[in-house]
Amino acid sequence: MPRRPAGKTDSPPSQGDIYEQIVDALVDQRILPGTRLNELALCGVFKVSRREMEKVLLRLSFNGLVTLIPNRGAFVASSDANEARAILSARKTVEAGIVEAVALRASGADFKRLEQNIAREDECRHAGRIREAIKHSGEFHILLAEITGNPILCDLMKQLVARTSLVVSLYENPNGLSCWHGDHATLLKHLRAHKARPAMSLMQRHLDHLEESLVFTPQADTSTDLRTIFRRGER
Amino acid sequence: MPRRPAGKTDSPPSQGDIYEQIVDALVDQRILPGTRLNELALCGVFKVSRREMEKVLLRLSFNGLVTLIPNRGAFVASSDANEARAILSARKTVEAGIVEAVALRASGADFKRLEQNIAREDECRHAGRIREAIKHSGEFHILLAEITGNPILCDLMKQLVARTSLVVSLYENPNGLSCWHGDHATLLKHLRAHKARPAMSLMQRHLDHLEESLVFTPQADTSTDLRTIFRRGER
DNA sequence: ATCTTATAAATTGCGCGCAATTCCAGAGGA
């Protein structure tokens, strides 16, 4: 009876669902680094027990998205400059390989998916919905990982993209030029032509630009209400 | 046999210590895939509470080293052929990048560490302590990740090496030639000469050989549990 | 003997609630 797998009812969500919802909130920058994640509040939001929420928070902390401080609770990870650079550096290392694999083995359907993603991102950007555009921009990189057909790389990229989001919201340049708009499209062109080497170096530059656009002078921001972020059934 | 650096002998080990000890046991192949990890037994061994052990098992499962089956407990992950290939494939992708970085940026002290590792492995192998040799062989790859100076890549490689150990103990060819002995030494030579490209392709071949040495025909199963083979009792 | 069925033991999942710690507001003092 309590089985309702695909339903949109507000039945208690599974552990994985909660994890993904929180990750989504992180990549959408609806929760900023340093935000305290009150356990009971989250339990109330997702209608689960403390124990279950604890597991989710543990998983988030294992993946570097949340920092657990003894007796103080869970906080959205706010990386220092070193860690931020390590995240970007890891992406350069991993994504070069991913791009190479995609350039060598991608099919027409894969290109179509990438194309659609780029279209959606442009659409959002032109409509001024920048946050949505950023989200699609991140999904582009996850798409590349998916196209390799390797679920391990896929999970890894989801993690790295999420951490990148946190880093960006911490250190992004307020006068953000975000000038690397066309990179995804250019990359897709190279992939279509199976030009692995140019695609790889473009990805490298792409991430270099992202890193260069950051200014490692932290700014403070803490005000966040969890209940307004996760819009669920009220009262 | 210092299990813990400068610590009280039998003081309750921390979460991370337990995690690493179990991972060590996995890479040493002292625990085989499919083995059931009895929670209370582990609590007794490590002198910790069930709750703490639960966290360790959760972390192991998040990292793909252990499978948690509801109401049945924790089992050392036994990958199927697909997952095994995904692990090796992920390693090819990641380690190519790592090797490139090392070739470009490694110093003399780094080369010394690699050299010592190779020496230790050879020593063990010639002394017939093959298990120890295998362990050092895995550590070589982790060393490479450490030399990049990127802790994220380092953790990732620890995880991938551990999963590889599980895969190897599942699918290794009984007539194991393990013929790729000299690869590490040759790789080091390339790294010393800053020859990134040859080093990368050698690493690729190295992992290809490892994969080819595996036999994915369901042999005498180490899976202690028949139910995981014949999918009965689901739902 | 082998396969079922029944019963007991073992094990896991998890809510409850307390102790320890931290957070916070408000009083008092400089």
Place this chain on the structure above:
DNA sequence: TCCTCTGGAATTGCGCGCAATTTATAAGAT
């Protein structure tokens, strides 16, 4: 106004122990 102290509220850490489920064991049937 700005610290410092302080007592109570809020929050986290975690042991305890029961209920649900599975596993092991023994008895019975064919």
